[in-house]
Amino acid sequence: MSKEKFDYFIKGEKGKYEVVIGLEVHAQVLSKSKLFSGSSTKFGADPNNQVSLIDSAFPGMLPVINEECIKQAVRTGHGLNAKINNYSVFDRKNYFYADLPQGYQISQYKNPIVGEGKVLLDMPYGSKEIGIERLHLEQDAGKSIHDMDPSNTYVDLNRSGIALMEIVSKPDLRSPDEVNAYIKKLRSIMRYLGTCDGNMQEGSLRADVNVSVRKEGDTNFGTRCEIKNVNSIKFMQMAIEYEAARQVELIENGKKIDQETRLFDTKKNETRSMRSKEDAHDYRYFPDPDLLPLKLEQKLIDDLKKSLPELPDKKKERFVKEYGLNAYEANVLVSEKEISDYYEEVAKLSDKKLAATWMMGDLFAMLNDRGLDISKSPISAKHFAELVQAIKSGEISGRIAKEVFEIMVESGDNPKKIIESKGMKQQSDPKELEKMINEILSKNKDKVDQYKAGKEKLFGFFVGQVMKLSGGKANPQLTNEILKKLLKG
Amino acid sequence: MSLDKEKIKHVAKLARISVDEAKVESLTKDLNSIFKFIEQLNELNTDKVEPLTSILNQSLRSRKDEISDGKIREKILKNSPKENEEFFVVPKVVE
Numbered sequence: 001m002s003k004e005k006f007d008y009f010i011k012g013e014k015g016k017y018e019v020v021i022g023l024e025v026h027a028q029v030l031s032k033s034k035l036f037s038g039s040s041t042k043f044g045a046d047p048n049n050q051v052s053l054i055d056s057a058f059p060g061m062l063p064v065i066n067e068e069c070i071k072q073a074v075r076t077g078h079g080l081n082a083k084i085n086n087y088s089v090f091d092r093k094n095y096f097y098a099d100l101p102q103g104y105q106i107s108q109y110k111n112p113i114v115g116e117g118k119v120l121l122d123m124p125y126g127s128k129e130i131g132i133e134r135l136h137l138e139q140d141a142g143k144s145i146h147d148m149d150p151s152n153t154y155v156d157l158n159r160s161g162i163a164l165m166e167i168v169s170k171p172d173l174r175s176p177d178e179v180n181a182y183i184k185k186l187r188s189i190m191r192y193l194g195t196c197d198g199n200m201q202e203g204s205l206r207a208d209v210n211v212s213v214r215k216e217g218d219t220n221f222g223t224r225c226e227i228k229n230v231n232s233i234k235f236m237q238m239a240i241e242y243e244a245a246r247q248v249e250l251i252e253n254g255k256k257i258d259q260e261t262r263l264f265d266t267k268k269n270e271t272r273s274m275r276s277k278e279d280a281h282d283y284r285y286f287p288d289p290d291l292l293p294l295k296l297e298q299k300l301i302d303d304l305k306k307s308l309p310e311l312p313d314k315k316k317e318r319f320v321k322e323y324g325l326n327a328y329e330a331n332v333l334v335s336e337k338e339i340s341d342y343y344e345e346v347a348k349l350s351d352k353k354l355a356a357t358w359m360m361g362d363l364f365a366m367l368n369d370r371g372l373d374i375s376k377s378p379i380s381a382k383h384f385a386e387l388v389q390a391i392k393s394g395e396i397s398g399r400i401a402k403e404v405f406e407i408m409v410e411s412g413d414n415p416k417k418i419i420e421s422k423g424m425k426q427q428s429d430p431k432e433l434e435k436m437i438n439e440i441l442s443k444n445k446d447k448v449d450q451y452k453a454g455k456e457k458l459f460g461f462f463v464g465q466v467m468k469l470s471g472g473k474a475n476p477q478l479t480n481e482i483l484k485k486l487l488k489g
Numbered sequence: 490m491s492l493d494k495e496k497i498k499h500v501a502k503l504a505r506i507s508v509d510e511a512k513v514e515s516l517t518k519d520l521n522s523i524f525k526f527i528e529q530l531n532e533l534n535t536d537k538v539e540p541l542t543s544i545l546n547q548s549l550r551s552r553k554d555e556i557s558d559g560k561i562r563e564k565i566l567k568n569s570p571k572e573n574e575e576f577f578v579v580p581k582v583v584e
Binding site for chain 1: 545549555560561573576
């Protein structure tokens with residue numbers, strides 16, 4: 001595979017501009033209860049039914065940290081090849097908003113639980129390392145609903161106090177494609193680890209996007225703008241494209257870029273200034289007097305590292321080595337843990353390479369059509385492996401296999417039963433085939449003569465007749481061989 | 490460090506405290522004298538002293554990940570500025 005060259009620049013009248021992007025990803029921690037209270041974190045409950053006196057900031061309540069959330073943050077830190085800090089501190093980040101009853105968010109400012117790390121991306125132009133600046137734990141806010149009443153805002157605090165991991169990247173990303181790859185990689189790592197479900201529709205994964213531009217070749221960063229709370233990869237990409245073009249236009253017209261917080265309007269496909277956030281950077285952080293510093297024993301950190309599952313990068317390497325897949329196939333099959341589990345179950349019972357081809361072809365297409373995750377596949381890994389083996393052994397042809405596949409999807413039956421009951425078995429007995437072919441040749445003497453006289457195109461006609469007579473079940477390879485032999489004679 | 494009137498108004502706004510214009514002058518004076526006192530502490534050399542975040546020499550206490558709270562909506566919503574069975578209702582805040 002030839003490697004493409006990186007080529008994402010904004011073209012202005014006065015030259016090319018490079019886009020510099022950094023992401024602050026907010027990932028909801030998978031835990032049963034909230035970061036500092038015992039309320040449930042389950043999504044979709046009745047409004048305000050998963051709220052304790054702590055989450056709603058009643059006076060005199062004291063936060064007590066959830067030990068599982070600490071472990072989840074450490075696991076994620078390991079997954080990002082990051083330094084885990086033995087000492088970290090919780091601070092109050094002060095701002096005023098209706099869905100933040102405390103008037104401050106408990107977060108980590110100077111001393112986060114996880115320090116620098118890195119993530120590897122597979123880009124068409126090679127692998128690229130993206131630096132991680134830090135990961136810290138913080139509380140999520142509640143949810144404001146603006147469209148239920150013309151003059152009021154409704155607030156649901158079910159989300160208030162759920163643990164978030166804020167993962168801050170270094171400004172190492174250079175294009176919307178790299179942002180796409182980065183988010184997918186983070187999501188994949190966290191799903192493997194079981195630390196975040198990565199469900200963007202439900203808001204378990206969202207990001208603030210920092211964008212700046214600079215002339216190609218410049219080494220200093222330009223002034224950046226922060227686009228708040230974008231909740232899908234597509235919107236992130238659209239927001240970056242719009243924002244980069246806006247900044248280039250300002251520069252080319254000799255204007256200054258204000259460092260500010262902006263909002264992406266998904267309907268108008270544009271970013272605009274959030275004037276209400278003028279004071280947004282005046283958070284007056286200070287250590288939360290209700291919480292002592294968090295000290296982690298080195299043994300806990302090491303034990304968590306030992307108990308990590310195999311992560312996508314390692315699994316990809318193994319798939320190439322163990323199953324003889326190419327890098328592209330391995331990449332696709334490790335992208336989700338459930339996909340890789342399914343593949344490994346199939347590969348154990350059937351031909352490894354053929355299994356990959358059929359999974360990435362017909363199985364993925366069918367799941368895609370039906371909008372299903374692989375965990376909901378109507379075909380079990382065991383049945384799928386039997387189908388692959390039936391193809392590999394020559395019991396059925398690839399064409400018949402597609403029919404069997406369709407029936408498997410509809411009925412959930414195993415392929416053996418389908419092949420037998422419908423008489424779909426490939427005819428691979430040379431004697432039987434020879435008998436059938438002889439019959440066809442004697443019926444079409446004129447065409448045989450034409451063929452022998454040099455009209456070789458007629459070979460396809462004979463193959464077609466064999467398929468017709470056998471109901472598509474004749475082994476194509478064998479048919480070709482026998483036909484050639486008999487036509488020569 | 491000293492505070493001027495503008496800074497006082499800004500801090501009051503961030504803290505959501507409404508300050509009478511007539512009081513700004515005296516508040517500025519009071520706060521500046523408090524700052525002056527605090528700044529005296531800077532005379533001490535603390536280069537080799539770790540900042541003290543707590544007087545208790547312990548680490549953070551933690552709890553198990555169990556659901557032990559919630560389902561008290563009625564109690565919680567008693568503090569809502571306006572009546573509603575399901576939500577807190579506040580004046581419209583929209584971006």
